[in-house]
Amino acid sequence: MHYPTSAPLMALMAPTALIALSLTACGPSTSEPPSQPEPPPTYEVPAHPTYTEHIAPMMDLHCTTCHVQGSIAPFPLETYDEVSTLAGFSLASMHAGTMPPWPPGPGCGDFQQPRVMLPEEIETFQLWFDQGRPQGPPVDSTDDGHQETHDELTPDLTLDWGFEYQPRPAPGSLDDYRCFIVDPGLTEDAFVNSIETRPGNPLQVHHLIAYTVPDEAFDDVDALLAEDDRPGYECFGSPRYDGAQMFAGWVPGQVRQPLQEGHGVKIPAGAKVAIQMHYTTLNDPDGSDRTEVDLFFVDRDEHPDPVEMVLLQLAALDLFIDAGDPDSLTTIDSPLIPISMRVHGIAAHMHMLGTSIRADALLPDEEICLIDIPRWDFGWQGIYLYEEPILLQRPFRTRLTCRWDNSPSNQPPGQTPQDVTWGDESSDEMCLIMLIVERPEGL
Numbered sequence: 001m002h003y004p005t006s007a008p009l010m011a012l013m014a015p016t017a018l019i020a021l022s023l024t025a026c027g028p029s030t031s032e033p034p035s036q037p038e039p040p041p042t043y044e045v046p047a048h049p050t051y052t053e054h055i056a057p058m059m060d061l062h063c064t065t066c067h068v069q070g071s072i073a074p075f076p077l078e079t080y081d082e083v084s085t086l087a088g089f090s091l092a093s094m095h096a097g098t099m100p101p102w103p104p105g106p107g108c109g110d111f112q113q114p115r116v117m118l119p120e121e122i123e124t125f126q127l128w129f130d131q132g133r134p135q136g137p138p139v140d141s142t143d144d145g146h147q148e149t150h151d152e153l154t155p156d157l158t159l160d161w162g163f164e165y166q167p168r169p170a171p172g173s174l175d176d177y178r179c180f181i182v183d184p185g186l187t188e189d190a191f192v193n194s195i196e197t198r199p200g201n202p203l204q205v206h207h208l209i210a211y212t213v214p215d216e217a218f219d220d221v222d223a224l225l226a227e228d229d230r231p232g233y234e235c236f237g238s239p240r241y242d243g244a245q246m247f248a249g250w251v252p253g254q255v256r257q258p259l260q261e262g263h264g265v266k267i268p269a270g271a272k273v274a275i276q277m278h279y280t281t282l283n284d285p286d287g288s289d290r291t292e293v294d295l296f297f298v299d300r301d302e303h304p305d306p307v308e309m310v311l312l313q314l315a316a317l318d319l320f321i322d323a324g325d326p327d328s329l330t331t332i333d334s335p336l337i338p339i340s341m342r343v344h345g346i347a348a349h350m351h352m353l354g355t356s357i358r359a360d361a362l363l364p365d366e367e368i369c370l371i372d373i374p375r376w377d378f379g380w381q382g383i384y385l386y387e388e389p390i391l392l393q394r395p396f397r398t399r400l401t402c403r404w405d406n407s408p409s410n411q412p413p414g415q416t417p418q419d420v421t422w423g424d425e426s427s428d429e430m431c432l433i434m435l436i437v438e439r440p441e442g443l
């Protein structure tokens with residue numbers, strides 16, 4: 001199916017990718033994921049908050065999925081001393097809205113498992129800080145405050161590239177983007193309903209995206225592997241071959257997020273898988289990693305005809321960012337899309353100069369905000385599932401709004417601003433959303 005593309009260009013790419021997701025919190029590497037408790041719907045600010053009664057439970061709910069010893073966050077927030085020492089710093093990050101990390105802004109998209117604090121919780125932390133950080137009544141020492149409920153799930157398949165990899169960033173950088181190729185050996189199509197990622201080295205794994213490799217691309221992938229003198233191959237921004245279909249994504253702290261029952265993203269029989277790893281060497285420059293991804297398929301006995309989910313990419317390809325421009329803006333409407341879609345989730349993608357991205361659906365008599373990320377952070381790319389799928393009735397358009405900062409102060413070390421256009425390289429940019437939809441009729 002083809003859509004007219006005209007300048008300004010907006011491409012609606014055919015189901016390039018699928019999706020599915022879920023995952024584990026970033027705790028100590030080997031443990032099962034703790035499930036994220038729901039924040040209380042209402043919260044009363046206590047007059048005299050104490051650490052043991054009020055602050056420790058708050059840290060458990062919002063911070064220690066990541067801020068535990070041996071994980072990607074730069075320091076633990078598990079004991080009175082740790083939290084008390086870093087209280088001012090923590091408070092500042094809560095007020096600034098940078099911690100806990102949750103890129104989507106308020107008022108757009110009713111997403112599952114939002115990682116946000118209530119204003120009353122921040123007020124409680126502030127009060128505790130202002131009143132001298134009282135410790136409060138002692139707790140039972142056998143209770144470390146962590147709520148660990150374990151999912152007893154047996155995966156249908158585990159993706160494992162099979163060796164320890166030592167990340168090696170390019171000079172002047174702390175990041176290494178590597179793709180590893182795995183052959184899952186599927187003899188029939190599988191539909192991925194959820195995944196669980198077990199980072200081998202949680203100090204280094206910043207995010208992961210898994211893509212299918214169709215057999216037409218096997219030669220290209222072999223060439224990429226042969227050209228690279230280290231294990232796997234370098235793959236910033238995209239896996240660098242045609243026909244890549246995303247089917248899973250994970251960022252630290254992401255909790256289990258299955259698609260609806262009987263819904264899944266297809267991995268065709270015979271396809272290989274590319275696992276794109278984003279490593280940071282900030283916390284562990286000499287360490288190595290071997291991450292495993294457990295896949296959970298739709299049970300074909302219970303659901304002989306799974307609902308196939310596909311991932312549609314909407315991209316503003318015609319972007320031009322002037323060298324030096326501190327606030328370059330691109331707003332592009334798609335052509336009229338003549339099919340209805342049921343949207344279950346969304347992901348957004350830009351590169352390093354991006355500052356914000358927003359997508360709206362323009363229906364004949366209403367506009368629906370699909371996602372709004374007011375402070376783009378390349379390190380915190382997530383896949384967001386809606387509480388309720390959104391039905392986009394045909395015909396509709398989508399509007400993408402992206403902003404970039406290409407000023408001298410926002411460049412990689414030692415570099416000066418250049419004019420920037422669309423592309424895969426880290427010095428190029430993108431303005432892209434991916435909608436996770438039930439495969440529309442006729443597509």
Ligand code: HEC
Pocket residue numbers: 059062063064065066067072073074089090091093094098099100101115252253254379
């Ligand atoms: C999803 C994982 C995650 C959660 C949840 C989380 N943090 Fe962080 N935190 C990080 C990481 C990773 C960093 C290092 C900087 C980065 O990569 O963004 C960080 C950095 C920080 C910093 C350093 C300053 C900054 O803003 O970068 C502070 C302070 C902080 N976190 C406090 C907290 C507090 C307080 C909470 C709970 C209210 C919390 N964090 C929840 C992962 C997390």
